[in-house]
Amino acid sequence: MSQVVIKSGEVPRYSAAERTNHWIVAILFILLAASGLAFFHPAFYFLSWLLGGGVWARILHPFLGVLMFLFFLFMVMRYWQDNIIQPYDREWRKRLRDVINNRDENLPEIDKYNIGQKQLFWTMVVTMALLLVSGIMLWRPYFAGFFPIPLIRIAAVVHMLAAFVLMLGIVVHIYSAIFWVRGSLRAMTRGTVTHAWAKHHHPLWYRRVTGAK
Amino acid sequence: MQSLDVQKRSATTTTPPSVRHAAEPVAKLIDISKCIGCKACQVACMQWNDLRDDIGTNVGVYDNPVDLTDQSWTVMRFAEVQRADGNLDWLIRKDGCMHCEDPGCLKACPAPGAIVKYANGIVDFVSENCIGCGYCIAGCPFNIPRISKRDNKAYKCTLCSDRVAVGLEPACVKTCPTGALMFGAKEDMVARGQKRVNDLKERGFQKAALYDPKGVGGTHVMYVLQHGDTPELYSGLPSDPKISPWVSLWKGVTKPLLSIGLGLAVLGAFFHYVTRGPKEVEKGDKA
Numbered sequence: 001m002s003q004v005v006i007k008s009g010e011v012p013r014y015s016a017a018e019r020t021n022h023w024i025v026a027i028l029f030i031l032l033a034a035s036g037l038a039f040f041h042p043a044f045y046f047l048s049w050l051l052g053g054g055v056w057a058r059i060l061h062p063f064l065g066v067l068m069f070l071f072f073l074f075m076v077m078r079y080w081q082d083n084i085i086q087p088y089d090r091e092w093r094k095r096l097r098d099v100i101n102n103r104d105e106n107l108p109e110i111d112k113y114n115i116g117q118k119q120l121f122w123t124m125v126v127t128m129a130l131l132l133v134s135g136i137m138l139w140r141p142y143f144a145g146f147f148p149i150p151l152i153r154i155a156a157v158v159h160m161l162a163a164f165v166l167m168l169g170i171v172v173h174i175y176s177a178i179f180w181v182r183g184s185l186r187a188m189t190r191g192t193v194t195h196a197w198a199k200h201h202h203p204l205w206y207r208r209v210t211g212a213k
Numbered sequence: 214m215q216s217l218d219v220q221k222r223s224a225t226t227t228t229p230p231s232v233r234h235a236a237e238p239v240a241k242l243i244d245i246s247k248c249i250g251c252k253a254c255q256v257a258c259m260q261w262n263d264l265r266d267d268i269g270t271n272v273g274v275y276d277n278p279v280d281l282t283d284q285s286w287t288v289m290r291f292a293e294v295q296r297a298d299g300n301l302d303w304l305i306r307k308d309g310c311m312h313c314e315d316p317g318c319l320k321a322c323p324a325p326g327a328i329v330k331y332a333n334g335i336v337d338f339v340s341e342n343c344i345g346c347g348y349c350i351a352g353c354p355f356n357i358p359r360i361s362k363r364d365n366k367a368y369k370c371t372l373c374s375d376r377v378a379v380g381l382e383p384a385c386v387k388t389c390p391t392g393a394l395m396f397g398a399k400e401d402m403v404a405r406g407q408k409r410v411n412d413l414k415e416r417g418f419q420k421a422a423l424y425d426p427k428g429v430g431g432t433h434v435m436y437v438l439q440h441g442d443t444p445e446l447y448s449g450l451p452s453d454p455k456i457s458p459w460v461s462l463w464k465g466v467t468k469p470l471l472s473i474g475l476g477l478a479v480l481g482a483f484f485h486y487v488t489r490g491p492k493e494v495e496k497g498d499k500a
Contacts (some may be wrong), residue, residue, distance in 0.1 A: 039323040039346065041468045042224040052296070054324050054344035055365075061291035102492050140347040141365055152351045153459035160463055164471045168478050182491045182498035200494045 010192040011210060019188055021074050021118055027081050028068035029170065035061045062139045069132045076125060082112045083122065088204075089115040104200065112205040116176070125167075130162040216378050223322035229329070236332030240399035241372065242406050243307050244437040245447065246413055246421075247393035250275060250289055250305040254385035254394060258287050261384035262374060281308065283361035286370040287385060290448035306436070307385070307394075307449040310370035311358045312336045312410035314430030317456040318367075320464050321352025334399065334433035335372045343367055352464070354429060354454040372433065402435060409437045428455030454486060 038048035137155035287309035345365035373383035413421035422441020
């Protein structure tokens with residue numbers, strides 16, 4: 001573990017290594033989403049210029065995809081235990097309407113992640129795996145030739161749907177972390193959150209890491 | 214090739230150039246009952262299109278090259294079939310792009326303008342717009358497009374769109390010594406094909422038929438088949454080719470629907486912010 005200088009009033013949430021890992025995945029995701037959307041619908045074809053045009057997008061997309069999967073694997077190994085769904089998560093889930101309407105009073109106490117975050121985590125595990133497997137089947141010129149054409153057609157549909165679900169999840173993730181739940185983004189940029197944030201949103205986790213009562 | 218109107222253009226949602234009036238649908242008619250398997254058409258195709266395939270190896274049958282490649286846009290496929298009466302049929306099919314009225318390759322292609330269908334029905338790959346993704350291979354019901362190892366672009370028969378545009382017949386048709394290949398207006402080719410089918414029926418081929426499969430809207434390359442009820446005998450010619458439902462799912466309504474879905478998600482987030490606002494633990498909390 002790296003040395004974290006904790007100022008009073010801050011709770012460490014992500015180490016420098018964790019933040020680096022997250023942002024590598026995030027940057028790769030942006031490049032992949034842009035080039036993937038370009039292949040998906042002509043309205044998004046201009047996004048292929050982010051990777052240097054249609055041909056470069058076709059060449060780079062699969063390599064970036066494999067990289068994203070590998071770095072995402074590190075995240076899975078780091079976080080899977082924190083994302084096991086617990087009984088209190090289900091109670092919290094029942095009050096989702098209150099959560100959405102910012103009525104956070106008297107929500108069940110939860111640990112490092114709420115059930116929305118946990119469900120996003122497992123959605124990403126499933127979609128990333130589907131994207132990797134179907135993506136290899138579509139990968140020209142290296143691998144697609146080894147698969148029968150009917151299978152490649154199915155892989156294309158799986159790749160499209162998995163990418164769609166993943167992108168929807170990431171829209172929610174970005175909105176929640178940057179705009180909605182104030183005080184969250186700094187966990188992934190500076191590594192710490194405030195005591196008040198931790199106590200309010202993740203009381204079980206707060207008491208676990210700080211020893212507070 | 215802007216002397217021809219474009220009827221369909223890959224990955225394009227607006228109307229392609231279409232002001233000209235003269236375009237008449239064309240078709241190539243391949244009368245398998247007249248084909249002697251001389252491969253002159255293969256040679257003419259190589260010659261006109263400046264293609265030279267690698268020297269292959271003899272695999273024990275006449276097929277050479279054994280498959281379509283980026284350098285061989287048409288190949289003769291030789292099938293030996295035993296008839297019910299014990300006689301042998303030697304069915305020789307000139308394989309290549311069928312120039313579908315509803316082309317699966319064009320439907321699957323994500324690169325704007327990499328595949329066009331001219332108003333005369335010819336489906337052409339515009340290589341400079343091709344990105345090499347191979348989606349056309351997944352889209353094609355006939356397994357025709359091939360990607361070059363040299364430039365990673367897809368190639369196939371152009372129906373000599375360059376020759377047809379200036380009023381010439383395709384190179385293969387020009388060279389065919391037996392008249393098994395014919396080219397002209399699709400209407401005329403259908404009529405000729407039907408006439409030939411009737412001839413064959415009179416000569417004992419009761420199941421003779423014109424192959425112009427409706428599943429892909431008809432094709433601009435048609436076959437006269439002696440055994441029209443079983444096209445599969447001809448080296449696996451599909452009896453009812455159509456664009457795979459998986460390709461339709463991939464490239465059909467899902468494209469606009471999922472795009473709108475994604476847009477709605479972003480809008481939904483925006484309006485959630487506008488109507489509900491952020492969760493602030495302390496007043497004035499920043500991101």
